[in-house]
Amino acid sequence: MKTNYEPKPAFVERISKLLNDNKEDIKVFFESAKTQPKKAFRCNTIKISPEELIKRLEEKGWKISQPLPGQKEIMIIESSLQPGESGKTKEHLLGYYYIQEITSMMPVIALNLDKNDIFLDCCAAPGSKTTQAAALMENKGIIIANDLSIGRISILSANLERQGITNTIITRHDFLQLSKKLKELNMKFNKILVDAPCSGEGNIRLSPSTYLNWSEGLLNKLSGKQKRIAEAAFQLLEENGEMVYSTCSYAPEENEEVIQHLLNTYKDKIKIETIKLPIKSRPGITKWKNKKFSEEIQKACRIYHHDNDMEGFFVCKIKKLK
Amino acid sequence: MKIIYSSEKKKIIEKLNEQYGISKLPYLLIKFGEDKIRIYSGSLSNEELNTLASKLNIENIGLYFAKEEKDGIRLTLDGIQILKQQITKNIIEIDDNQAEDWLRGNDLDIQTKRGFLILKNNNEFLGCGKSTGERIANFVPRERRVK
Numbered sequence: 366m367k368t369n370y371e372p373k374p375a376f377v378e379r380i381s382k383l384l385n386d387n388k389e390d391i392k393v394f395f396e397s398a399k400t401q402p403k404k405a406f407r408c409n410t411i412k413i414s415p416e417e418l419i420k421r422l423e424e425k426g427w428k429i430s431q432p433l434p435g436q437k438e439i440m441i442i443e444s445s446l447q448p449g450e451s452g453k454t455k456e457h458l459l460g461y462y463y464i465q466e467i468t469s470m471m472p473v474i475a476l477n478l479d480k481n482d483i484f485l486d487c488c489a490a491p492g493s494k495t496t497q498a499a500a501l502m503e504n505k506g507i508i509i510a511n512d513l514s515i516g517r518i519s520i521l522s523a524n525l526e527r528q529g530i531t532n533t534i535i536t537r538h539d540f541l542q543l544s545k546k547l548k549e550l551n552m553k554f555n556k557i558l559v560d561a562p563c564s565g566e567g568n569i570r571l572s573p574s575t576y577l578n579w580s581e582g583l584l585n586k587l588s589g590k591q592k593r594i595a596e597a598a599f600q601l602l603e604e605n606g607e608m609v610y611s612t613c614s615y616a617p618e619e620n621e622e623v624i625q626h627l628l629n630t631y632k633d634k635i636k637i638e639t640i641k642l643p644i645k646s647r648p649g650i651t652k653w654k655n656k657k658f659s660e661e662i663q664k665a666c667r668i669y670h671h672d673n674d675m676e677g678f679f680v681c682k683i684k685k686l687k
Numbered sequence: 688m689k690i691i692y693s694s695e696k697k698k699i700i701e702k703l704n705e706q707y708g709i710s711k712l713p714y715l716l717i718k719f720g721e722d723k724i725r726i727y728s729g730s731l732s733n734e735e736l737n738t739l740a741s742k743l744n745i746e747n748i749g750l751y752f753a754k755e756e757k758d759g760i761r762l763t764l765d766g767i768q769i770l771k772q773q774i775t776k777n778i779i780e781i782d783d784n785q786a787e788d789w790l791r792g793n794d795l796d797i798q799t800k801r802g803f804l805i806l807k808n809n810n811e812f813l814g815c816g817k818s819t820g821e822r823i824a825n826f827v828p829r830e831r832r833v834k
Contacts, residue, residue, distance in 0.1 A: 412768065518746050535748075536743050550739070
């Protein structure tokens, strides 16, 4: 099925520009796009230790690796499984692990959460990052996880239940409306995640149908929405609080342009933080078409799928200054 | 939603102790609807939660832990997972075949005492069922069943 989907010429052209017209890099990017990444998952440390989980899964004949030395909870299934097999085990049903792409774990890793944090997950469904955050916070602190659609919230709720998450409040609001209400309540957060709704360019390996709906018009439309969400989220940060903005897109309109918008809007109240991720990433770009971005945006991380044999992501951490 | 205050919480713990041996519930208890009890471990106080609830569309708080029924408290699969270290009463051991059947959502034809029971297989707690004496009714949520 997936081989029926082909990138549009404008998409190829844009990726080529992002990869500095490096022919080898472009070739590897598109060859890799036609393959599937390895199946990754995250051990739910609220319920089981990584060692115990590995022991149990290996008893099923699975070969498990832990690709990131500092993150024992992050695992890859090296053996080949039947379609859907990883989601049918007793261990999955009981919430001992959560199937999640490794790049999608990076925004929460960048936030460096702990159990005293007051954390807002602005666009939380289906809950991959909320459950990861709750585990890092040991089910303590405060998490507000928001989404708009009832259907997506029902998936979010089910995932939180299965993972044994007890410290989270799920709200259902358009995020701009939520931001307004939280401001009225004078509620501030020291950690915020804006994992913004995006074009999904970075997910083409797992969802090649993304090519079908892709257009530059869509990117521009999303960019406007993302700027409004990021701006509304930044207003909820307390002084010295940190916010991670992420998308699973390569498009500068959805990434650097949004960060530049925050820099222009909040000027001396905002600073981009350096982040060190445990996987290969490239710096944010400073020029796209006729637009120039701040040199500071190079501190953002562009994660290309072919650099890590994973999916693509953009992660940028910003701090609110006094 | 309604926050369950200390006197009512005490009664719930007494019932849980009588039914399952659970004596500690270090969570804030919140009732959703008539009979669903959720547990919350976050650091917001009762007052803060009430304030939030008055302004926001709150879909859920914490974890759905138990349901109060006419003839006792039924623990959810996830509630059992959280409190499994404390559960000592009304446990029924099932074998691997029965466990597989149970996780597929089937009732189990087992003759045992009537009432709510916690099903256990090889040190794994697999949920709560209700026995008629001849059969244990399955409450594993549809979306959580092994297909």
